[in-house]
Structure formats: structure tokens, C-alpha cells
Amino acid sequence: MRCLVTLLGSILSLVAFGAAVAQEKPAAHSSSLQSFVHGAPDKPSTPWTLAAGGRIYDTWWDALDSKRPRETNPAYPSTGKRTGSNTWRCVECHGWDYKGKDGVYGKDQPMGDRYTGIVGIRGAQRIPPAAIVKLLRAAPHNYTPEMIPDDAMVRLAAFVRSGQHDADKYIDRKTGKARGDVNRGAGFYQTVCAACHGLDGRALNWGTKDEPGFVGTEAKALPWEVLHKMRNSHPGAAMINMRALSMKDAVDTLAYAQTLPEK
Ligand code: HEC
Ligand code: HEC
Structure with missing residues (x-):
């Protein structure tokens, strides 16, 4: 019994110690976490590749640990309200539901404050990955290899091609309620x-x-x-x-x- 109490005590103090360490260094990742966050597996599975591409679509410089652009993207239209770094994010022009002006970023839609009038990427599921990479390197996108390297581009194209979902199927657009159990x-x-x-x-x-x-x-x-x-x-x-x-x-x-x- 006493042994159990001592054991419990040491577990508790270990947990407390862990919490204190975690609080001191909130942002640093250990090397295994670093490889999980920014690295790539030797043999990437489809789920890994699609999720990695989805994170680039979200905020590519955080996903890739690359340099964050500060100035407003010249391709960002004056119809939009945003400025600076955000205007370089795929999601800023194409939407969290991938439907651009025809989705939740549409005028009078739930996220209409992000309206730009730009199309979504739902139709791009028909475009071959190599052509998706090509269009992202050209105007109006002009993403350079310094911004999004070739290997990351391949993951991003895989996401565009086969990693999207039809958000309206899963979330009621009017109420924002998830159609889940x-x-x-x-x-x-x-x-x-x-x-x-x-x-x-x-x-x-x-x-x-x-x-x-x-x-x-x-x-x-x-x-x-x-x-x-x-x-x-x-x-x-x-x-x-x-x-x-x-x-x-x-x-x-x-x-x-x-x-x-x-x-
Ligand atoms: C291993 C730890 C871990 C697990 C498990 C985890 N998350 Fe997270 N999550 C994080 C961290 C770290 C952040 C970044 C928080 C920040 O930016 O301060 C985060 C951020 C988020 C964000 C907000 C991002 C933003 O800034 O807009 C959401 C939403 C979220 N998580 C939801 C979930 C959901 C839902 C699950 C379960 C499916 C989950 N998380 C599981 C660690 C985790
Ligand atoms: C500043 C706004 C903006 C940003 C940021 C942006 N795009 Fe676009 N995107 C556009 C515009 C405008 C078009 C339409 C171009 C045209 O038709 O000539 C487009 C078209 C596309 C298309 C083709 C859609 C189709 O159905 O033909 C894809 C795919 C695409 N973008 C993906 C991306 C990805 C991935 C990113 C992030 C790396 C991104 N875009 C960032 C503005 C943007």
C-alpha cells in the first residue's frame, strides 16, 4: 500500500514537472515534433500528403517554415478588405470551403467579410496535378520556388486535385451547424x-x-x-x-x- 502511495506521488510530481517545463517553453518543438510539423516521411502515405497540402493551402509559410511575405499581394483585388501577409494565403482568395465567391465568402454569406469575388478551386479537381503546379507558378499567382518549393507544390496540387471536401454537404451554410452525430x-x-x-x-x-x-x-x-x-x-x-x-x-x-x- 505504502509502495503504491509513493508511486502515485512520484507520478504526480512527474506530471507537475512536465507541466512546468511545458509552460516555460511553449513554442519549441522537440526534434521528433519538429520532423512531424515540418518534415516529410520517407514513404509518404496518401493521407499524409493530402494533409500536408491542406496546411500549405491554409498558411504556406507556417506550414513550410519559409519567409512570410509582408507586403500586400499585387494579385489581391481591391474588392477585398484584407492587406499584408494574409493576401498571400490560398484560403484568403479561395475560401475555407474552397468555393470562393460561390461559397461562404460570397456577398451576404456567413463569411462575406472575406469577399473578394474570386472563383473557388472546386472545379480544379479536374485539372491534372502538373497543370495545377504550372498555374500556381504563373500569373496571377506567381508563387516562386523560394516561397513554395517544388516538393511542397506537388503536395499542394495533390490536395487541390483530391483533398477537398464539399463543405455544404457537412455544414449547414445558413446556421453553421455541422451535420454530424x-x-x-x-x-x-x-x-x-x-x-x-x-x-x-x-x-x-x-x-x-x-x-x-x-x-x-x-x-x-x-x-x-x-x-x-x-x-x-x-x-x-x-x-x-x-x-x-x-x-x-x-x-x-x-x-x-x-x-x-x-x-
Ligand atoms: C497533439 C496536440 C493536439 C491535438 C491532439 C489536437 N490539437 Fe488542435 N491544436 C494544437 C496546437 C498546438 C494548436 C495551435 C494553438 C495556437 O495556435 O495557439 C492547435 C490549434 C487548433 C485549432 C485552432 C487553430 C487556429 O488558430 O485557428 C483548432 C480549431 C483545433 N486545434 C482543433 C482541434 C481538434 C478539433 C482536435 C481533435 C480532432 C485537435 N485540435 C487535436 C494541438 C493539438
Ligand atoms: C490574391 C488572390 C489569390 C490567391 C492568394 C490565390 N489565388 Fe488561386 N486564383 C486566383 C484567381 C484570380 C484565379 C482565377 C484566375 C483565372 O481564371 O485566370 C485563381 C485560380 C486558381 C485555380 C484554378 C481554378 C479553376 O477552376 O480553374 C487554382 C487551382 C488556384 N487558383 C489555386 C490556388 C492555390 C493552391 C493558392 C495558394 C498557393 C492560390 N490559388 C492563391 C486568385 C488567388
Whole structure:
């Protein structure tokens, strides 16, 4: 019995020690995490490749650990409201639902503040990968190999070609509600996401103290973005993704995440 108590005590202090270390160095990744976040496997699987491409679509400089452009992208139209680095992100012109002006970034749509009038990339699923790479190297895109190297371009093209999903099928556009099974999603959230985000989704905050960004906050306000990140992970972060699981698994998890506290 005493032995058990001592053992429990040392486990507890180990956990406490781990937490203290983690707090001191929040941003640094250990070498194994570094290879997970920015490296590539020797034999990349399809799920890995598609998720890696999805992170480039999100924020390529964080995904690739490359130089972030500061000045506004000359190709960004004056119809849009954004300036600076964001105007270089694929998602800024083409949308979290990949539908551009015809999706949630459309005028009078839920994310209409991001309106640019630019087409989506849903139609590009018909374009061969090599032609996708070619169009991204040419005007209006003009992405150079210094920005997105050739091997990363291949992953990005794979994502465009076969890594997208039809967001309207999984999220009700008017209400933003995920068309998923909350109870089934709880199983995924509590056993996977909670390891880092906490059981209530409030362990990590990417907002501020007054306006927190918790899993629950974001899942309700920006479900299209959260679904994309669940399928591909968050660029530059040591976060898992659900690419090897089914779309239903992700949508159910999103439905549960929408029940978590926003504050
Ligand atoms: C500043 C705005 C902007 C950004 C950022 C941007 N694009 Fe585009 N994209 C456009 C415009 C405009 C077109 C339409 C070009 C045309 O038809 O000539 C387009 C077209 C495309 C197409 C072809 C769509 C089709 O159906 O023919 C693909 C694929 C594409 N973009 C992918 C990407 C990817 C991947 C990224 C990120 C690396 C990206 N775009 C970043 C503006 C942008
Ligand atoms: C291994 C740890 C880990 C796991 C597991 C994990 N995440 Fe994350 N997640 C992170 C980290 C780290 C960040 C970056 C937080 C930041 O930017 O401060 C993040 C960011 C996010 C973001 C916000 C990104 C943003 O800034 O907009 C969302 C949403 C998210 N995670 C949802 C989930 C969901 C849902 C799951 C379960 C499918 C999950 N995460 C599992 C570590 C994890």
C-alpha cells in the first residue's frame, strides 16, 4: 500500500514537472515534433500528403517554415478588405470551403467579410496535378520556388486535385451547424483532441483573455475553418489531423466541438 502511495506521488510530481517545463517553453518543438510539423516521411502515405497540402493551402509559410511575405499581394483585388501577409494565403482568395465567391465568402454569406469575388478551386479537381503546379507558378499567382518549393507544390496540387471536401454537404451554410452525430463525436473529441485542448476545449487559447479562441468558440463561429484544420492540422503547430479517418468521423467531432464552451 505504502509502495503504491509513493508511486502515485512520484507520478504526480512527474506530471507537475512536465507541466512546468511545458509552460516555460511553449513554442519549441522537440526534434521528433519538429520532423512531424515540418518534415516529410520517407514513404509518404496518401493521407499524409493530402494533409500536408491542406496546411500549405491554409498558411504556406507556417506550414513550410519559409519567409512570410509582408507586403500586400499585387494579385489581391481591391474588392477585398484584407492587406499584408494574409493576401498571400490560398484560403484568403479561395475560401475555407474552397468555393470562393460561390461559397461562404460570397456577398451576404456567413463569411462575406472575406469577399473578394474570386472563383473557388472546386472545379480544379479536374485539372491534372502538373497543370495545377504550372498555374500556381504563373500569373496571377506567381508563387516562386523560394516561397513554395517544388516538393511542397506537388503536395499542394495533390490536395487541390483530391483533398477537398464539399463543405455544404457537412455544414449547414445558413446556421453553421455541422451535420454530424454529437454523441459519436464526443468519443473522438474526448479521446483525441482533449489530450491537447482539454476536455472542455479551453486548454489552449489562440485569442485573448477577453476574447478567447477556444475549440468551442471557433467551432461555432468558423466551422468551415475548423473542419479544414481537423482534416489537415494547423500549420506550424504540433497538432494531429483526422485525414486517415473518415469524413464522418471529422464531422461528428465538429458537431461535438460545437457544444463546448465559447468563453
Ligand atoms: C490574391 C488572390 C489569390 C490567391 C492568394 C490565390 N489565388 Fe488561386 N486564383 C486566383 C484567381 C484570380 C484565379 C482565377 C484566375 C483565372 O481564371 O485566370 C485563381 C485560380 C486558381 C485555380 C484554378 C481554378 C479553376 O477552376 O480553374 C487554382 C487551382 C488556384 N487558383 C489555386 C490556388 C492555390 C493552391 C493558392 C495558394 C498557393 C492560390 N490559388 C492563391 C486568385 C488567388
Ligand atoms: C497533439 C496536440 C493536439 C491535438 C491532439 C489536437 N490539437 Fe488542435 N491544436 C494544437 C496546437 C498546438 C494548436 C495551435 C494553438 C495556437 O495556435 O495557439 C492547435 C490549434 C487548433 C485549432 C485552432 C487553430 C487556429 O488558430 O485557428 C483548432 C480549431 C483545433 N486545434 C482543433 C482541434 C481538434 C478539433 C482536435 C481533435 C480532432 C485537435 N485540435 C487535436 C494541438 C493539438
